[in-house]
Amino acid sequence: MKNTYFTPGPAELYPSFYTHLQTALDEQIGSISHRSRRFQDIYRHTDEQLRLLLNIPATHRIFFTGSASEVWERILLNCVEHESFHAVNGSFSRKFYDYAQSLHKFAHLFEKPFGQGFDAADIDVPEYAEVVCLTHNETSSGVQMKPADMHKLKRKYPKKLFCVDMVSSAPYPDLDFGLIDSAFFSVQKAFGMPAGLGVWIASEACLEKAERLQQYDSLTIGAHHTLPTLWKNAQTFETPATPNVLFIYILGKLAEDFNQIGIANIRRQTEEKAKAIYKFLEGSEAFEPFVKEERHRSQTVIVANTRRSSADVIASARMANMVVGSGYGKLKDSQIRIANFPATSAEQVEQLLRQLAR
Numbered sequence: 433m434k435n436t437y438f439t440p441g442p443a444e445l446y447p448s449f450y451t452h453l454q455t456a457l458d459e460q461i462g463s464i465s466h467r468s469r470r471f472q473d474i475y476r477h478t479d480e481q482l483r484l485l486l487n488i489p490a491t492h493r494i495f496f497t498g499s500a501s502e503v504w505e506r507i508l509l510n511c512v513e514h515e516s517f518h519a520v521n522g523s524f525s526r527k528f529y530d531y532a533q534s535l536h537k538f539a540h541l542f543e544k545p546f547g548q549g550f551d552a553a554d555i556d557v558p559e560y561a562e563v564v565c566l567t568h569n570e571t572s573s574g575v576q577m578k579p580a581d582m583h584k585l586k587r588k589y590p591k592k593l594f595c596v597d598m599v600s601s602a603p604y605p606d607l608d609f610g611l612i613d614s615a616f617f618s619v620q621k622a623f624g625m626p627a628g629l630g631v632w633i634a635s636e637a638c639l640e641k642a643e644r645l646q647q648y649d650s651l652t653i654g655a656h657h658t659l660p661t662l663w664k665n666a667q668t669f670e671t672p673a674t675p676n677v678l679f680i681y682i683l684g685k686l687a688e689d690f691n692q693i694g695i696a697n698i699r700r701q702t703e704e705k706a707k708a709i710y711k712f713l714e715g716s717e718a719f720e721p722f723v724k725e726e727r728h729r730s731q732t733v734i735v736a737n738t739r740r741s742s743a744d745v746i747a748s749a750r751m752a753n754m755v756v757g758s759g760y761g762k763l764k765d766s767q768i769r770i771a772n773f774p775a776t777s778a779e780q781v782e783q784l785l786r787q788l789a790r
């Protein structure tokens with residue numbers, strides 16, 4: 433019997449992935465040239481469907497990278513001359529900050545304890561920080577920052593570039609790209625694909641910054657996938673290097689499927705399933721939600737404290753062909769993480785909750 437994966441990435445594959453993969457193989461997508469008209473049509477289609485799904489305006493372009501963590505480096509190299517600002521409350525937001533330090537940027541850190549979240553009112557961005565790095569969904573702790581708070585913060589600091597890690601939540605967060613300059617995700621989380629493709633959305637303001645930094649002798653914006661090169665290529669729906677054509681194709685098809693369902697429905701279904709999970713955790717003797725503040729609770733990666741060893745919980749679920757994630761880092765043995773992505777239905781979530789209730 434097949435497993436259902438409730439792991440927060442890689443995760444359960446979206447049901448229609450199989451059909452799209454088969455079609456791609458039948459159409460020999462794996463062998464076409466990335467300099468062909470056929471590829472340009474694929475890029476254009478994926479671009480169109482993602483724009484529709486995430487409400488991305490013409491001021492922003494969509495690029496493909498190897499992964500989301502690659503985009504951390506791309507943003508820091510292309511958009512930060514000296515100083516970046518990082519709201520950190522877990523392992524992924526921390527890594528974004530670590531990358532900035534490794535690249536010798538002056539990285540400002542505003543840190544909250546694991547399990548706590550950020551509101552706009554908490555955050556003071558230092559005067560000389562050029563880029564504000566926010567994480568919509570901190571996958572390690574199950575904490576989410578509301579887009580409304582991100583938008584409010586940008587209005588307070590309109591001159592700074594705002595970048596949002598939406599890796600383990602896209603397409604769920606309703607970001608206003610009139611305010612958010614850049615956002616990024618990878619496909620092995622809520623899009624329900626295998627790993628191997630990152631998506632980077634960046635604005636004209638980001639491009640202008642990169643073009644300015646590119647002129648300085650004292651600085652490098654990198655050699656691989658610089659924003660000006662990606663941008664120039666994207667104008668004709670091309671890429672600087674040979675991309676993951678197969679996955680760009682499948683991502684476009686899945687985004688089209690999501691658009692057919694409607695993003696409002698996907699968001700509502702996500703919230704309904706999350707509500708059922710949190711309600712179960714709150715009413716349970718064996719579990720409790722890890723994140724105390726309701727407004728900071730993630731809708732897409734739900735973290736629970738477990739009374740017994742989480743290894744036991746995970747093993748029992750596994751016997752019933754359901755795979756849940758372990759806690760992150762030192763909470764590995766006292767927490768579980770449940771991904772609530774579009775690939776798992778309300779029925780599958782109910783089934784998991786019945787199993788956890790045993």
Ligand SMILES: *Cc1c(COP(=O)(O)O)cnc(C)c1O
Nearest residue numbers: 499500501524569571599600618
């Ligand atoms: C998984 C994840 C990443 C890293 O994505 P990769 O595809 O592994 O590079 C970054 N940020 C968050 C919040 C994540 O969940």
